[in-house]
Structure formats: structure tokens, C-alpha cells
Amino acid sequence: MRLLITGGAGFIGSNLLQQIFRQDPPEIVVNLDSLTYSGNLKNLSNLESHPNYQFKKVDLRNATDVSKVVNTYAIDHVMHLAAESHVDRSINSPEPFLETNIMGTFNLLEACRQNWKESTGPKRFLHVSTDEVYGSLGPSGLFTEKTPYQPNSPYAASKASSDLVVRSYGRTYGLPVLITHCSNNYGPFQFPEKLIPLVTLKALHGRPIPVYGRGDNIRDWIHVDDHVHALWQVLTEGIPGETYNIGGNQESSNLDLVKTICAILDVKHPSSRPITETNQVLPHESLIEFVADRPGHDFRYAIDNRKIHQTFHWEPTYNLSTGLEQTITWYLEQTDWWQDILDQRYDLKRLGIQD
Ligand SMILES: NC(=O)c1ccc[n+]([C@@H]2O[C@H](COP(=O)([O-])OP(=O)(O)OC[C@H]3O[C@@H](n4cnc5c(N)ncnc54)[C@H](O)[C@@H]3O)[C@@H](O)[C@H]2O)c1
Numbered sequence: 001m002r003l004l005i006t007g008g009a010g011f012i013g014s015n016l017l018q019q020i021f022r023q024d025p026p027e028i029v030v031n032l033d034s035l036t037y038s039g040n041l042k043n044l045s046n047l048e049s050h051p052n053y054q055f056k057k058v059d060l061r062n063a064t065d066v067s068k069v070v071n072t073y074a075i076d077h078v079m080h081l082a083a084e085s086h087v088d089r090s091i092n093s094p095e096p097f098l099e100t101n102i103m104g105t106f107n108l109l110e111a112c113r114q115n116w117k118e119s120t121g122p123k124r125f126l127h128v129s130t131d132e133v134y135g136s137l138g139p140s141g142l143f144t145e146k147t148p149y150q151p152n153s154p155y156a157a158s159k160a161s162s163d164l165v166v167r168s169y170g171r172t173y174g175l176p177v178l179i180t181h182c183s184n185n186y187g188p189f190q191f192p193e194k195l196i197p198l199v200t201l202k203a204l205h206g207r208p209i210p211v212y213g214r215g216d217n218i219r220d221w222i223h224v225d226d227h228v229h230a231l232w233q234v235l236t237e238g239i240p241g242e243t244y245n246i247g248g249n250q251e252s253s254n255l256d257l258v259k260t261i262c263a264i265l266d267v268k269h270p271s272s273r274p275i276t277e278t279n280q281v282l283p284h285e286s287l288i289e290f291v292a293d294r295p296g297h298d299f300r301y302a303i304d305n306r307k308i309h310q311t312f313h314w315e316p317t318y319n320l321s322t323g324l325e326q327t328i329t330w331y332l333e334q335t336d337w338w339q340d341i342l343d344q345r346y347d348l349k350r351l352g353i354q355d
Contacts (some may be wrong), residue, residue, distance in 0.1 A: 247303025
């Protein structure tokens with residue numbers, strides 16, 4: 001296998017690469033990433049000198065560069081993760097989402113179509129998408145692979161659009177495409193603007209912890225290790241043309257999740273608990289502040305895992321409490337990793353963690 005991973009320097013991509021290199025890695029693994037604010041090569045420093053690993057700093061929006069990588073490395077398998085991925089950013093500035101997520105995906109599909117025309121041997125194009133394309137659920141029900149698309153944010157709309165272009169390349173040109181829709185991921189290396197690391201770092205810095213609305217929106221959380229394991233099974237065992245939903249079976253309201261993180265920190269890092277003027281020590285939970293709800297905020301996401309379970313016997317191995325313990329321990333131990341992001345590479349005022 002000659003594998004191209006896009007977005008390998010991001011959160012899920014880094015964890016995927018680490019898992020691939022912990023096993024028996026393919027002959028060549030090329031990581032194509034333009035290193036936006038969320039891409040971080042430090043996540044992969046242990047792989048730099050591995051003979052089977054190559055990093056290419058390429059922007060998916062540049063069709064010529066993308067095609068060159070596919071051609072030069074004779075790529076035959078693709079795991080496409082690169083994307084603009086943060087919903088709040090898509091609300092403030094949708095254009096890069098449409099450019100990278102739709103046109104970038106198109107450039108990659110086209111590069112594969114052109115380069116794979118003449119060559120024989122097995123090929124696969126796995127497009128990593130999100131459950132957010134399905135829109136919002138009420139208090140009951142689950143997203144299946146047949147749920148109609150109803151994306152509500154520019155991020156979700158851009159991912160839904162790219163899914164449809166991927167599908168059309170399967171139907172029209174016979175490209176062996178596979179699509180996955182996963183629920184909310186968490187785990188090591190997640191950029192600090194996302195909910196779980198953001199709450200953890202705000203609490204450690206004694207900053208107000210913002211919770212949208214009343215915090216009753218519900219998400220289905222999956223540990224990133226479980227997600228990347230499923231992606232590998234879909235790539236190697238999936239049937240081209242098929243779509244697979246991947247979820248952690250771990251639903252939680254945002255408020256319950258934030259309270260759980262605070263409770264874990266009360267035990268693991270009691271020194272950051274807030275202290276009142278009268279020297280009373282408060283739990284981290286006292287930092288919670290309810291803020292105006294996100295526009296178009298989906299109420300609930302939940303995944304029906306039956307297809308991927310029945311097809312590959314895949315099932316999540318983490319529950320939310322063990323996964324959160326492990327993840328928060330990682331953030332407590334890897335202070336250099338996030339302090340570097342806070343110091344060097346990010347507009348701190350945006351995060352509200354430091355002045
Ligand atoms: N994080 C989640 O909870 C979740 C859930 C379901 C699906 N997904 C999907 O998984 C994928 C990865 O998500 P993530 O959380 O790791 O995101 P991330 O933001 O951490 O990483 C994205 C990576 O893509 C790269 N990138 C962005 N624009 C690029 C461009 N134009 N050219 C080349 N590289 C570019 C970035 O540098 C970064 O390394 C995305 O496609 C996302 O839609 C994420």
C-alpha cells in the first residue's frame with residue numbers, strides 16, 4: 001500500500017499516523033498538510049526519520065501541487081482528513097471552509113482520477129466526514145447511513161457538499177470511494193479551541209468556562225483511538241461506494257460534560273481550584289458561565305453504529321469517563337505541547353485563556 005493521508009498534522013490525523021506506525025506501516029505513508037493554525041508537526045516528531053514516512057507541506061486548494069504528490073509517490077490509497085473543522089470559525093468566516101472542504105476535496109478527487117486511470121492494482125479513497133451533515137436530532141432517534149442531509153452550519157454544509165462530490169466520483173467515474181460520518185472526537189493532541197481541551201485549560205488558568213445556552217445540547221463522544229481504528233478497518237475492509245457511521249455510544253449534555261471535566265480536575269489538579277476573597281476554596285465547576293447560544297446550534301447528535309459493528313465487528317473500547325480521565329491526564333502531563341500553542345502559535349485573546 002502507498003498511502004496518502006491529508007491533514008495528518010491535525011488532531012485526528014496525528015492520532016491516525018501514530019496508530020499506523022505503532023503497527024506494521026505501509027510501504028510509504030505521505031502526510032499532505034498545509035499546516036494551518038491547527039496543524040502541528042510536533043505531534044509527529046517521533047516519525048520524522050522513519051523511512052516509510054514523508055511529509056509534504058501542500059495546500060489542497062492548489063490542484064497542481066496536489067496532483068504532483070499523488071503522481072510522484074504513486075499513491076494508491078487515500079485517507080482524506082484535511083479540512084477546516086471548527087464550527088464557530090465557519091460562522092465567523094465561512095469562505096475558507098468552502099474553499100478547502102469543497103474545492104480542496106475536488107482537487108484531490110481529480111488528482112486520483114487522473115493518476116489512477118492508467119494504473120492497475122487495488123485503490124481506495126476514504127473521505128472522512130462528520131455526523132453534523134445530518135443536522136439535528138430531537139430527544140430521541142439516531143443518525144443512520146440513510147438519514148437525509150440537513151446541514152445547519154457553514155462547516156456542516158461544506159462537509160455535506162464534499163460528501164456529495166465524493167459520491168459522484170464513485171458513481172460517475174468508478175472511483176473506489178468510501179465515506180465515514182463520525183461523532184464528536186476527543187483525546188490527545190486536540191487543538192485547544194475545541195470543547196474538552198478548552199474547558200480543561202480555562203479551568204487550569206482559573207478563567208470563566210463558557211457554556212452555550214443552558215448547556216443542554218447533547219453530543220455523542222468518541223475517543224479518537226476508537227475513531228482511527230474504525231477508519232483503518234473501513235479503508236482496508238470496506239466496500240467501495242458504501243458509507244459508514246462511527247459513534248462512541250456515549251451521549252452527554254454539554255453541561256454534564258463540562259461538570260465531569262471540572263470534577264476530574266478537582267481530584268487531579270486541586271491547586272487550580274478558585275479561591276474566594278475570604279479564602280474559601282471552590283470547585284472548578286464554579287467557573288462555569290452561561291453565554292449566548294451559538295446561532296443555529298444543533299440540539300442533539302447520536303449515531304446508529306449497527307452497520308459498522310455488523311460489518312467489521314468494530315465497537316468503541318472507551319467509555320466517556322475512562323476516556324476523559326485519560327485525556328485530561330494527557331493535557332496535565334503535556335503542558336509543553338499546549339503552552340507552545342498558547343505562547344507562539346495562536347491568538348490568545350480569542351481563547352480567553354491568557355490576557
Ligand atoms: N474532530 C471531530 O470531532 C471530528 C468529527 C467527525 C469528523 N471530523 C473530520 O475529521 C477531519 C479531521 O478533523 P480534526 O479534528 O483532526 O481537524 P484539525 O483542524 O485538527 O486538523 C485539520 C488538518 O487539516 C489541515 N488543513 C486544513 N486546511 C488545509 C488545506 N487547505 N490543505 C492542506 N491541509 C489543510 C490542517 O493544517 C490540520 O492539520 C476533518 O475532515 C473533520 O471534518 C472531525
